[in-house]
Structures are given as C-alpha cells and as structure tokens.
Amino acid sequence: MSDWRTRKGQNWIVAWHECQAWVEELVGFSRNKQAYSQRGLRAMKLIQQAL
Secondary structure, X not given: OHHHHHHHHHHHHHHHHHHHHHXXXXXXXXXXXXHHHXXXXXXXXXXXXXX
C-alpha cells in the first residue's frame, strides 16, 4: 500500500510542477481559495520530504 501512496504522491508533485503557474493564477482570482492552496502546498512539502 505504501508503494501506491508513493506513486500517487509523485504523480501529484509532477502535475503540480506542470500546472503551477496556472494554478497560482486561478487561486489569485479567488481569495477564499488561498487558504486551501496553502494547505495543499504544505501537504506537497510533506510528501516531498517523505520521498
């Protein structure tokens, strides 16, 4: 099961790097989404540290 989580985390990180500018632009339009974006960035940082 941990292999599945590792692959899922790696896929998420790759997708983030491919779409980062686009996501940041969209989040900028909606201030109420910024908190969720920060939570996602924190989760991604934790995933990267674990890999």
